[in-house]
Amino acid sequence: MLAFNNFQQTIIQILMAIYIIFFLPLTACSKIQSEAQPTPTQTETVQVSGETVRVGILVIDSAVSVHQRYSPLLSYLSQVTSRPFELVPLTQETQLAQVAEGKLDFILHNPLAAVQVRRLYNTKFIVTLSRPQTGSKFSGLIIVRSDSEIHKLEDLKSKQAACVDFQTAAGGCVFQIYYLQQNGIDPFTEFSSFVENQSQSNITLAVLNGTIDVGFIRTGQLEKMVSQGLINKTDDIRVLEAIQDEFPYEHTTQLYPEWPFAALSSTNPKLVAAVKEALLNLPANHQALVAANLESFVPATDYTEFDELIETLKLKTWNVN
Numbered sequence: 001m002l003a004f005n006n007f008q009q010t011i012i013q014i015l016m017a018i019y020i021i022f023f024l025p026l027t028a029c030s031k032i033q034s035e036a037q038p039t040p041t042q043t044e045t046v047q048v049s050g051e052t053v054r055v056g057i058l059v060i061d062s063a064v065s066v067h068q069r070y071s072p073l074l075s076y077l078s079q080v081t082s083r084p085f086e087l088v089p090l091t092q093e094t095q096l097a098q099v100a101e102g103k104l105d106f107i108l109h110n111p112l113a114a115v116q117v118r119r120l121y122n123t124k125f126i127v128t129l130s131r132p133q134t135g136s137k138f139s140g141l142i143i144v145r146s147d148s149e150i151h152k153l154e155d156l157k158s159k160q161a162a163c164v165d166f167q168t169a170a171g172g173c174v175f176q177i178y179y180l181q182q183n184g185i186d187p188f189t190e191f192s193s194f195v196e197n198q199s200q201s202n203i204t205l206a207v208l209n210g211t212i213d214v215g216f217i218r219t220g221q222l223e224k225m226v227s228q229g230l231i232n233k234t235d236d237i238r239v240l241e242a243i244q245d246e247f248p249y250e251h252t253t254q255l256y257p258e259w260p261f262a263a264l265s266s267t268n269p270k271l272v273a274a275v276k277e278a279l280l281n282l283p284a285n286h287q288a289l290v291a292a293n294l295e296s297f298v299p300a301t302d303y304t305e306f307d308e309l310i311e312t313l314k315l316k317t318w319n320v321n
Helices: 002-036 042-046 063-081 094-100 111-121 170-182 200-209 221-227 269-280 287-291 304-313
Strands: 053-058 085-090 106-108 124-130 140-145 160-163 193-196 214-218 237-239 260-263 296-299
Touching (some): 053 063, 063 085, 063 269, 063 287, 094 106, 094 111, 111 124, 111 170, 111 260, 111 304, 140 221, 160 170, 160 200, 170 304, 200 214, 260 269, 269 296
Parallel strands (some): 053 085, 053 106, 160 193, 160 214
Antiparallel strands (some): 124 260, 124 296
16 A cells, blocks of 8 residues: 555656646746737727728719719728728718717818818818819809899899708808808898709709709809700809909809818827828829819818808807807
């Protein structure tokens, strides 16, 4: 029995020696590696390169058209940042809701709506787009048929008119409302009818067809319709009280800054910086610019005058500090 116990002790000692020599170092090494590679934090997870970046872009003509114009731009951003980009078409109604619900990373839309979104959700304007010939400014037109008896602002009273959206459409509505009110005319009370129509093309055609007397559209709209074959020539339309200046297109209202490209407050700052750099460094005549009919992107300009316009007209966000 004593011999058997000695034999057991010998076996145990041998097993302990094997464990010390072979397995204990592996355990220690595993522990060191575990301590050297902590579990990724929430911030690190946000930076994973495979996550899709969602860019909301306001639809002017159709969802098909906005994809044709801006898909090459998002492909360029995807190549530069090594992130997949998704285009989200926005309407006048959905542009604020998409931001409020946190469904976007970036947004590109008209500056009036953009400033209202910034007032509500603290978005950051990173660049302003610049168009061929007109640069980073645009304006609003009040249009009538060339043979119309409307020749001055006073003649607009008791007429039928249409614009895009009373609250968020800049060159397609609010610029003109502001201009008329500054000149003593309230379109909401002094027009015989004043309705919204989401399509500037349809507004223009309605003026040509005599369905309405007056239409509000932005600069460049008439020229675009001619290039698209929707109208034969701009001579059939007259711009009411066109300002005489060096701007290449006729216009009724003052000039305002063009559309800003904005980042949501929740968007990763490193991604924001990368997108801003990529947009500012887009080569001239790059396919992304050609498809969107843009000349370039420039550093974000000052949009303070939109705050003044919003507060004067008491638009949706007029009382937001």
